[in-house]
Structure formats: structure tokens, C-alpha cells
Amino acid sequence: MRRIAYTAFAIAIALTSAMAVADDAKRLRIISWADYVPAEVIAEFQKETGIKVEVTLSNNEEMISKLRATGGAGFDLAQPSQDRILGAQQEFRIYKPIDLSKVQVAEFLPDLIETVRKNASLDGKLYALPYVWGTEGLVYNAKKTKIADYTDLCRADLKGKVAVRLKRPTLMAFAFASGKDPFALYGNVKAYSALMDEVGKTLSACKSNFRFFYDNKDQLLNGVRSGEISAAMMWDSGGWNLGRENPDIHFINPKSGAIAWLDTFALPARGKNDAGAYAWINFTMRPAVAAQIAKQIGNFTASKGADALMDPKLKAQFAATFPDGLKNVRWYPAIPPGLEEIEGKVLDRIKAAN
């Protein structure tokens, strides 16, 4: 009896490990942002390839921290912003280089490929491919107020009516609004620290204006929808979505410039299904699929052919926010390691200020 139980146990172990091996090729684990991997696209992809996509929702910092904790294992595809790859790779070695021969490069917008080449290459190897880009600017409710630049958020009449994130984009925005260029100071730690201290003081001084610091999108969306928030720093797709629901809500390009981000595809160093990851990248860059994703997220993708298929309403909203195109927009350059520590202390001080 005991022998039978033992044999059954051994067979069970052997079976599960065999299944695990087979599973790796049939399973694609993506760590990404909310809405970036729409359910319909997952279903179509599975129908075509038989690969099941599992999504973990995250943000830039968490992606890096999770991959760092495992040395780049646990996920087969990550979607960090292009400026957050180089520093993390130098420091923690969490990604592996992209093999361009497995990617249909012709499907991508050449400008965006150039951007990642510039910002996400290390020792001659490319670590990212562009996926979706967008901007962060200002949103306001015209029934309650009107603003034109980041510093207007600190106006006395907006006391308790403003929301921002207590994160680096807010620091960058207020640095630009003060007339300086923080990106130009990335290489100069001393000048950068001084600028950040100054921005920290500005933000601490207008703290009574902030109703809350949001760290998830629903908190902000609820605040704006309910009218508790009159003005906020926000990303474009969220602002345009709110504008579609309520025409009084406008997303604008601030006078000192919206800040543009580009989110990417990157391969975690110990991912187990690279073939699946490349298949997914190529699949999502097909014009039809890319246009569907763009509609879902409300942002523009890196797919060259998708532009012609874009939602005309979204195009109109884009033209209203950026009448001169992307001239007055600042793209994030790669962050050198160490700067985030400086910013972190400034952010802590703002939070602790009274």
C-alpha cells in the first residue's frame, strides 16, 4: 500500500514538472500599466498563437523593484518608460537586450525607435522598443476656474481644490515653470540638487492648495468627476476621457510645456518566454491591433500604420490641446542613477511640510 502511494506521488511530481515546462511556452507574463493590455487583444492573441497572457498591473517604480528583487525573473515582458531603463539596467541588470532580427521594425514609427536607441541603449545594445506615448499636462474644470501653467495650481483661489502626484513628474513640471530646464542639469548633481530644493520649497509653500496627492488614477478621476478637484496635473488620455464625459473639463498644454513620456517593451533578464514576448510585440504593432489598443488606452501608439485608423474624436482632442503639434513638449531623457535619491528626499520634505 505504501509503495503504491509513493509511486503515485512520484508520478504526480513528474507530471506537474512536465506540465510546468510545457506551460512556459504557452504562457506570457506581462508586467504593465492599467489599460495597456486590453482583454480583447489578449483573446485575439490567444486565438492566433495559443499563448495565454497573464497581466500584472504596476507602475515604473514597482516594475523595477519587482524585477530587482528576483534578478529579472517572474515576468516575460515589462513595459517601463524609456527614461527609466538605462539607470535600472546599469544598477540592477534586470533586462536582456532586444534582438531586432525577431521584430518587425518596419511597423514602428522611426522617430520613436530613434528615441529609444538614444535613451535605452547600453554598451551598444538596445534594451527597449517603443509602445505607447503620451503627455502629462494640466486639466481643469472651466465651471470653477481657468489655468494656463503649472504654477497656477498654487493660486490662492484654488485652496484645497488641486491634486497632483507626489512624484518626479510634478517636480519636473514645477522646475520648468520656474523658467529652468531640469533635464539640462541631469549631468550636474550639485545644480540639480539646488534646483530640486527650490522646487521643493515652492511646492511646500502651496501645500494647502493640494487636497490630496493621488497615487492611483481612480482617486484623481473620482475627485475631478465629483467636482471636489477643480484643477490637477494629469496625463492626456485621462484628461481627454473626462472631457468626453463633461465638456467643461479641459486638458491643456501648459505654457511651460507638457512633459512627454514613452512607454516601452523590455525583456526581463530571466524571462522564460522570449519567443512569446516577440510574438506579442509584433502582434500589438499591427496597424489594426495598435489602433484598437490606442482607442482603449486613449493614447497614441508607436505603430506607424495605426495613425490612419485612429479615432477621429481623439485626433480632434489632440489638435485642440496641441494646436502647434508637439513643438512645446519636453521629452524625458534617461535618468542617470542617483538622481532619484535627491528627488526622493525633496518629495519626503514636501510631504512632511506643514
Added chain:
Amino acid sequence: MTASEPNWQRRLLLALLLAPALLWLLLLIVLPHVDLALVSFRERVAPREYVTSLAQYQTFFTEPLYWQIFVRTAVVSAIATAITLLIAFPVAWTIAKIAKGRRAALLFLVCLIPFWVSETVRTLGWMILLRESGVLPSFLVKLGLVSAPPELLYHDATILVGLVYTSLLFMVVPLVNSLESLDNALIEAAYDLGAGGLTVLRTIVIPHAAPGITAGCIVVFMLTLGNYLTPNLLGGTSSQWFTEQIYNQFITRFNWEQGAAFGFLLLALSTTMVWVGLKASGQRFADVMQRS
């Protein structure tokens, strides 16, 4: 098992029975803490280069910001514990001494029911109740007490409400346990001898319930000190909690060294506070733990 069995067999059995608990302790508590301790004594000097140093602890003592958050967390936790005790004591007294049979069980159940839903849902419930466009502010306007709905969320007092609500049960249970064993005859005898209500409470009830009170306070204090969700969701733009700082260091700053050092400082704080509490109330740790 009989006495004739050899000694080593008995020992082996004991070892086997203890093994799961010891393995659990070693693998999931001791080893990670040793690793964390090593990390906390490191300093990053260049990419992928680390040296042994006390820099992380130095930062804590030289940067007033972290000190302030640390003290704030300790003080607010202590206040929350005191309020929880004040609210829980009458509840526990009612369950242990006044209500009988099914009614006592029912009261206990009422205390337990909020814990059937997760902490996140409970905290979000408070947010729905207290936000400016929420239930309570609009109710106050309807009653005519205020002209515009007040924002009740994002204050330190809101954090206290959330913390007390979350920890109430952990105070009630040890209190009920220790009050149930109090012989009613003692209280009656005290009254017969002419003692007033306060004197009875001070000289008979509290000394008898002291181990339960201490146990409840220790559990509640530790839970509040280590709480992350409630201060984070209910707190305002100035309300830093020390656990939040640890999370920030680990996750958003990629500074595991600083996070690990903060973790140990928090551990030291809770250990010290428990020790001070035991000394001040003249209790022994073993007695207290038996009661909780």
C-alpha cells in the same frame, strides 16, 4: 507512548513535532531578518558597488525629517491604543459581566462582523462615508448643522478613527477573557464594605484585568505601528507614517539599504515600547501572553 520506549525515540518524536514550527521560524522570520540586517549595514558607492557602513542609520539620526515621522508614528499609535482601550473596556465589561448567554455571544458577534470583510474594503468604506461628497457631510448639511459639506477625510483625526476601528476587536478579546475570570463576589464584597464605584474599578477590576489590558495594548500598538493601508488611504497631504517611508525606500527609491535600516529601527521601537509598557505596568511577559 509507554515509558519502556527508549529515550532517543521520545526525543526524536519531540523534534519531529517541533520541526514545522522551528522551520517556519528559521526560514521565514530569522533568515530574512539576518539578510535584512546585512543589507542595512551597506552603502552604495557606485553602480553595483557596495561597502559596509553605518550611513543608513546615520541618515536617520541626521535628517530631522525621518526622526519626526518616526516619533509621529509612535505618538499617534500610542494615542490610538489609549482610545481603543477606553472604547473597548465598557464593551468588554458588558460582554463579560452584564450580558448573559446568547446575548453575550450576539454582542461578541457584532464586534466580529466588521472583520469578515478585508481591511481595504473597511477603509474604503470610511472614505465613502467621510469624503466631501460623501454620506456623512451631506447628512450634516441636511440637518442644517453646517452650510457647506465639510471635508472630513485627509485629517490626522481621520487616521485615528480608522486605526481605532481596525483594532477594536484585538482589544476586546483579551479584555473579555480577563474580566470573565473576575469573581463577582469580590465586587459585591467591596461594595458591602462601603467602597464607591471608582474605588472598586481602581482597586479590584483594573488590577485583575491588568494582564488582559497589557496584552490588548501590546497587540493593538504593534498592529497600529505596522499598519500601512489606513494611514495611507485616510491620511492627508502631511500624514507620513513610518511604514509608508519604508515602502517608499524599498519600492520607489530602490534604496533597500535605507529601507532595511528603517525596518530595524521600527522593530527596535516596538520592542522598546512593549518593554517599557510591561515595566510600567509591572507585568511579566509570560503572564501577559498566556492571557492574550
